[in-house]
Amino acid sequence: MDLRQDAKWGLVVPTSMGVRITPEDRQPVHTADHFFMQVTSAETNVASVTSYLGVPTKVLTAFVAESPISLMIKSNLRSRFMEYEGPDLPQGDAWGLRHQFNIADGGYGGRGPRVWNDRSGEVGRELSVDQFDLERLFGEEGVKILHMSGVIAALSPSTSTFCVELAKAAKKHGTLVAMDLNYRASFWKGREDELSKAFHEIAENCDILYGNEEDFQLCLGIEGPEAGGKSIEEKIEDFKAMIGRVEKTFPNAKYIGTSLREVESANQHRWGMVLWGEGEFVVCPLRDIQVIDRIGGGDGSVGGVLYGILQGWDVEKCAQFGWATGALAATSLYDYGAPADEDQVWAIWKGNARVKR
Numbered sequence: 001m002d003l004r005q006d007a008k009w010g011l012v013v014p015t016s017m018g019v020r021i022t023p024e025d026r027q028p029v030h031t032a033d034h035f036f037m038q039v040t041s042a043e044t045n046v047a048s049v050t051s052y053l054g055v056p057t058k059v060l061t062a063f064v065a066e067s068p069i070s071l072m073i074k075s076n077l078r079s080r081f082m083e084y085e086g087p088d089l090p091q092g093d094a095w096g097l098r099h100q101f102n103i104a105d106g107g108y109g110g111r112g113p114r115v116w117n118d119r120s121g122e123v124g125r126e127l128s129v130d131q132f133d134l135e136r137l138f139g140e141e142g143v144k145i146l147h148m149s150g151v152i153a154a155l156s157p158s159t160s161t162f163c164v165e166l167a168k169a170a171k172k173h174g175t176l177v178a179m180d181l182n183y184r185a186s187f188w189k190g191r192e193d194e195l196s197k198a199f200h201e202i203a204e205n206c207d208i209l210y211g212n213e214e215d216f217q218l219c220l221g222i223e224g225p226e227a228g229g230k231s232i233e234e235k236i237e238d239f240k241a242m243i244g245r246v247e248k249t250f251p252n253a254k255y256i257g258t259s260l261r262e263v264e265s266a267n268q269h270r271w272g273m274v275l276w277g278e279g280e281f282v283v284c285p286l287r288d289i290q291v292i293d294r295i296g297g298g299d300g301s302v303g304g305v306l307y308g309i310l311q312g313w314d315v316e317k318c319a320q321f322g323w324a325t326g327a328l329a330a331t332s333l334y335d336y337g338a339p340a341d342e343d344q345v346w347a348i349w350k351g352n353a354r355v356k357r
Contacts, residue, residue: 016124049303
């Protein structure tokens, strides 16, 4: 795909930042008394792959003015080699704006993960295009890829409009547009018609679309493989057929992908991918991976695919790298993978876990 070669930014992501708390030692939330707190968002999980590997990366978001959590978030983004831009909005009173809290039990063995989202008063719900100079960002500075997810696109009516307008501005200036659909039932409840329209409008401007079979069906109305019955390996042709229907409905998309996951336990998954790009299908077959924390694995895969596209790799190499960056994210207590270098990622793909001295 043609990338804008004069662009200052390799990847730009709009997002709503928050924090996640997880019990130590893989304990359940309701019995724990010690928690690990980290900065999180789906879109920056994706962007960490590119930023750690040296691609100029920018985050568009909003902050709560004078909040210690806001300061924590800004410091964390800088430590992950990301620039950020966005307004500092007054909190108001004690019942005013704040950054979201995500409370997660990572699960262990046969006890599956559980996630509780606490997003009341979330500052990111206030994001709008009038808070940013899109002509400067996309026109003067230039962006190679704009990536967004269904989390930020469905967060509020304001962020839905924000993402639609970002996609249009990006296309106007020759920026590739990517979206990971990330369906969230609680976000869509009571807003189905409104969000379906917004997601279709974004998807029509997308060069890169990613999601699982539920995402494509519930966000875009694309029929996916039938639930139950056959194993994932037996459904590969069904996944390819689904991707074909996506391509027919959204012909501007040049890359379409889906992650494949079988859960054997909270600590052991089988991980794969189907990626279609430039008319070619690549299947990364399901392989065993060990899991410290599954959250962010799909985001990690998207980040790896986008990194490959930014490097000008062919579709097979993009898929392999994306498979491995997803597996890398699962080895981390954080929601994101932080690759030391490309060699570390390729070693994961090759199954080489030997010590490197």
